[in-house]
Amino acid sequence: MTGFLETLGLAESATLLSLSAPGWGGNLLRGLANSLQIAFGAYGLGLLIGLFGAYGKLYGGKVTRDLLAIYTTVIRAVPELVLILILYYVGTDLINKLSSAMGGGRVEINGVAAGIWVLGIVQGAYATEVLRGAIQAVPPGQIEAARSYGMPAFMTMRRVTIPAMMSFAVPGLANLWLIATKDTALLAVVGFNELTLETKQAASSTRAYFTFFLAAGFLYLMVTLCSGAVFARIEKWARRGQPSLKGGTR
Amino acid sequence: MTGQERTGIKDLFQPHRIVLMLLFTALVIWCALSLRWDWIPKYAPLAAQGLWTTVWILVVSTTLGFLLAVPLGLAQAVGPWYLSAPARAFCTVIRGTPLLLQIWLLYYGLGSLFPQFPWIRSSELWPYLRQAWPYAVLALTFSYAGYEGEVMRGAFSGVAKGQLEAAKSFGMPRFTMFRRIWLPQAVRNVLPTLGGETILQLKATPLVATITVVEIYAVSSRVRSDTFIVYEPLLLLAVFYMAIAGLITLAFRRFETRVGP
Numbered sequence: 001m002t003g004f005l006e007t008l009g010l011a012e013s014a015t016l017l018s019l020s021a022p023g024w025g026g027n028l029l030r031g032l033a034n035s036l037q038i039a040f041g042a043y044g045l046g047l048l049i050g051l052f053g054a055y056g057k058l059y060g061g062k063v064t065r066d067l068l069a070i071y072t073t074v075i076r077a078v079p080e081l082v083l084i085l086i087l088y089y090v091g092t093d094l095i096n097k098l099s100s101a102m103g104g105g106r107v108e109i110n111g112v113a114a115g116i117w118v119l120g121i122v123q124g125a126y127a128t129e130v131l132r133g134a135i136q137a138v139p140p141g142q143i144e145a146a147r148s149y150g151m152p153a154f155m156t157m158r159r160v161t162i163p164a165m166m167s168f169a170v171p172g173l174a175n176l177w178l179i180a181t182k183d184t185a186l187l188a189v190v191g192f193n194e195l196t197l198e199t200k201q202a203a204s205s206t207r208a209y210f211t212f213f214l215a216a217g218f219l220y221l222m223v224t225l226c227s228g229a230v231f232a233r234i235e236k237w238a239r240r241g242q243p244s245l246k247g248g249t250r
Numbered sequence: 251m252t253g254q255e256r257t258g259i260k261d262l263f264q265p266h267r268i269v270l271m272l273l274f275t276a277l278v279i280w281c282a283l284s285l286r287w288d289w290i291p292k293y294a295p296l297a298a299q300g301l302w303t304t305v306w307i308l309v310v311s312t313t314l315g316f317l318l319a320v321p322l323g324l325a326q327a328v329g330p331w332y333l334s335a336p337a338r339a340f341c342t343v344i345r346g347t348p349l350l351l352q353i354w355l356l357y358y359g360l361g362s363l364f365p366q367f368p369w370i371r372s373s374e375l376w377p378y379l380r381q382a383w384p385y386a387v388l389a390l391t392f393s394y395a396g397y398e399g400e401v402m403r404g405a406f407s408g409v410a411k412g413q414l415e416a417a418k419s420f421g422m423p424r425f426t427m428f429r430r431i432w433l434p435q436a437v438r439n440v441l442p443t444l445g446g447e448t449i450l451q452l453k454a455t456p457l458v459a460t461i462t463v464v465e466i467y468a469v470s471s472r473v474r475s476d477t478f479i480v481y482e483p484l485l486l487l488a489v490f491y492m493a494i495a496g497l498i499t500l501a502f503r504r505f506e507t508r509v510g511p
Contacts, residue, residue, distance in 0.1 A: 079455070
């Protein structure tokens with residue numbers, strides 16, 4: 001193995017990327033774990049906000065609808081980086097105010113929690129639009145039928161709307177997940193140790209920029225490709241029993 | 251955004267909207283009066299310069315990116331495998347990795363590689379290669395081309411076959427056919443998507459501030475670190491971006507109605 005790597009001239013890179021002490025592979029994987037943790041959390045929070053947002057936009061009162069329209073428009077028009085900074089400062093300020101009101105001192109904000117909070121709110125805006133479109137694509141007769149049976153609103157949502165809208169929502173939600181994984185890289189700018197920042201630190205302390213950035217790119221690409229495969233299965237599951245669409249699913 | 255909720259003037263003056271607008275005006279007035287804006291005159295020239303850099307980078311990278319996306323889309327839609335496979339690989343890699351990583355790879359990677367070659371150091375291009383903006387433009391161009399290559403692939407294969415056959419039966423040369431029939435129809439079909447992607451591109455521009463390009467986001471960070479004023483520059487920055495996004499939306503909408511079916 002070592003001989004093979006040496007003939008390729010990759011021995012140095014292999015040492016740098018190895019998991020044990022001289023190598024930085026462990027740091028990179030830790031960063032990846034952090035990134036994925038935040039992506040999962042933010043995606044979940046985003047889906048929750050998106051579900052409420054979509055229902056609010058479709059069935060809410062006039063004021064709710066207008067406020068949600070402002071939320072989705074503003075979030076989608078302002079760069080994520082700016083939103084992350086604003087939400088980060090607002091979040092830390094609020095928590096510190098709360099803590100000092102309750103007689104505590106300054107609170108050290110957990111990076112993972114902060115990341116989930118800021119990316120979740122950003123994801124929520126996009127998820128609102130995806131889910132709203134999907135709910136609208138459900139034939140209204142199905143929801144009306146559920147209502148005419150006297151099904152309570154929550155049960156209608158759980159038994160009729162959500163299963164029926166899944167096939168319309170999954171492609172958009174798959175895209176959102178990919179955006180979530182890639183947006184975690186932006187947290188590097190506020191100094192959170194996710195994959196991209198770990199990579200940059202490793203690269204600048206060893207001066208092997210290409211090695212580390214390409215390795216990190218490979219890790220991100222693996223996440224993307226694996227998620228693609230998983231979402232393809234989910235979509236197949238969500239579309240079960242429906243006639244297949246010609247022209248490929250993406 | 252979709253234009254489906256296009257509102258007339260009458261809709262704007264429903265009672266609840268008037269209340270919301272009054273609340274919003276009150277909020278703006280409160281912001282104007284009680285927040286600190288005294289730093290603006292000092293940083294205005296720098297901000298104008300930064301705004302110009304943002305717009306400039308956006309325009310150049312979307313134009314070049316689109317020019318690169320057309321062959322990428324074409325190769326994927328109808329090209330032989332030795333063209334379509336690399337094009338697909340390029341699009342997958344660009345779309346599968348974060349833009350920030352790509353920018354850093356190009357800037358730090360190439361930036362540390364180039365000085366090792368004496369002929370690059372002595373070339374005419376060296377004064378440019380030492381600066382950050384060529385890497386920023388390159389990374390953003392690649393990114394736009396990667397996403398748009400995918401869009402154009404669908405657009406090219408979406409043009410009705412009959413149109414191309416008709417052109418062929420007229421004896422139109424292949425390039426003329428591409429220029430007059432295929433490309434215009436493909437672009438027209440995806441104009442709304444392109445508009446959305448251009449706004450995404452606008453939102454990607456602040457990332458180049460991390461490699462020392464001084465655009466509008468970098469100016470706001472500068473204000474923050476100089477004066478310790480946190481929210482005001484960020485709020486103003488958000489307003490700037492919303493204004494540019496609004497202008498892009500308007501421009502694309504006008505363009506769509508002009509060339510629309």
